[in-house]
Amino acid sequence: MAEEPVRFAIIGCAVIARKVSRAIELSPNSILYAIGSRSIDKSRKFVKDNGLSDAIKFYGSYEEVLDDASVDAVYMPLPTSLHVQWAILAAKKKKHLLLEKPTALNVAELDQILEACESNGVQFMDGSMWLHHPRSDKMKALLSDTTIWSDHFEPPEFYESNIRVRPDLDALGALGDVGWYCIGAILWAKNYELPKTVTALPSVTKNKDGVILACGSSFQWTETKQVATFYCSFLSNVSMDLAIYGTNGSIRLRDFIIPYSESSASFDFTTGAKFLDRHIGWNVKPANVEVASELPQEALMVQEFAKLVKKVKNSESRPERKWGDISRKNQIVLDAVKKSIDLGFKPVELC
């Protein structure tokens, strides 16, 4: 039996949908089957503007997409406030769900979405593309090594993660749009161990409507004395820095959310740095570690998602819960940052 590709529909013609529509076409185990928007003209225009196949169906409402029995999975880049409504309906209609981040306005909403996916047996994943780049695996392998984390030091580990970004991806506040990635990278580096305390930096910039334009936070893990900070802003030049500092090494990159180029990405790696005699220089300079990628990271994300969907379709396994768990922890921490800001930058205890 020939391998049949997973048939995707896109619900909502956001800017980011242009990137993901291409990723769905690039991924070898998926095809773009339908586009749904609030008007059929918008859907038609999206197909035309992006040079997509004439065979792609377009719909003038989200409901029609979800009622099309040929659609296996939906990619949903709707505004965050609409997620809970449409994601739950998609799950009820047995559509596997690739949901753009931030996943929801708060963890209570996300839990409703995850519960709908669970009870309807559909796969969930959020749209954090960078996690799927092989560079992330390479960095994680180095991080898991005692090359960076000394087993012998007291406190045994130490790291500081620092990220700033300013994409123009969404009309949402900087915390939801950009902070999502910052929080995700910190949790990723910590193997998803939630911090004990979340304390927003005592400075937040909002526009006249109260939308966060810039904010930051620090996280503390009490036992290991580890610390992470992030700052995210819509107001500075585009930056996507991630720096992780361990007892014996450090990793730094400047394009962690969107690599500078598609075919390969790199990071800097320093280990065992010392000063030369008389402190007039260093014994090492950062090494640049290059990691090739056969497909753009967004296509790798679609491929991974479609692989899981096929396993569910073929009754080989239940949906993989890992991705929902990751999204949920991201959302819990994001909620805590927002709460700390709302409380006047007071610490919020998590666990």
Next chain:
Amino acid sequence: MAEEPVRFAIIGCAVIARKVSRAIELSPNSILYAIGSRSIDKSRKFVKDNGLSDAIKFYGSYEEVLDDASVDAVYMPLPTSLHVQWAILAAKKKKHLLLEKPTALNVAELDQILEACESNGVQFMDGSMWLHHPRSDKMKALLSDTTIWSDHFEPPEFYESNIRVRPDLDALGALGDVGWYCIGAILWAKNYELPKTVTALPSVTKNKDGVILACGSSFQWTETKQVATFYCSFLSNVSMDLAIYGTNGSIRLRDFIIPYSESSASFDFTTGAKFLDRHIGWNVKPANVEVASELPQEALMVQEFAKLVKKVKNSESRPERKWGDISRKNQIVLDAVKKSIDLGFKPVELC
């Protein structure tokens, strides 16, 4: 009349004195004239171990150095707690003062030192070498340009400075030893405008004696909504990162306190960064800006100090107050970070 070099004495044979003794020899307008330690054997050993000239005098007490009328200036790398006593005595003995950082335990002490320098007409400078590297001027020129700081944005400017270091320069706590540089770099980037509020990050690591091993802080400038953070630690791999983010550009370097090599140093500069169509990459990558240096930065520091000393000696001008003002602001902010830590990470208002 031939130009006579400024005659330096070093008081205290700390590790850093090895670096500065070489810098004094490298600087064309200064010579190393004497070494003073608590024992004459230690002084003799210092001269021998560092291959210094046999002509250098060595003394077995600090007082003898200060009583030698041929000594123009002293470089003082003593433990911080001894600064106030010996720096004031040096000034009273009309010795120009190059004082290792941190300058004092608090600003009240530093004010006594500065007052002694002022009333005795001697030049003061602290040992922050990196300020004297031509790379710093190059970066400042770029920062002063609207290439980075937009005049048109509201809030008009935005920046985030982030530094972490772990030198083994001193037995003092990380805040005094390492945090000094972090605070100095942030003030430097802000043209020495003090922040409105200083709030320590709610995590500090101390050893059993209560010495700070790791801490951090955020700074806020209320009117411009600018933010800076730093983290300094004795517990992580050696790192000396500085990142400055503006509305239209960013500057990053990883060796701001001690350049990787002596002959030239570099920083990365990004301006006008945007995403490519569909957000599948960037329009620019960081440009590496290389800045050559004829002398090591510590020799440039000595040269600048000796130049000012000679002007005073030749009665051409009063001591330059700029360097004391810079040290004082650094100390004020350092005091505020310490106060915020002692208050349980409460905000400390500065102005």
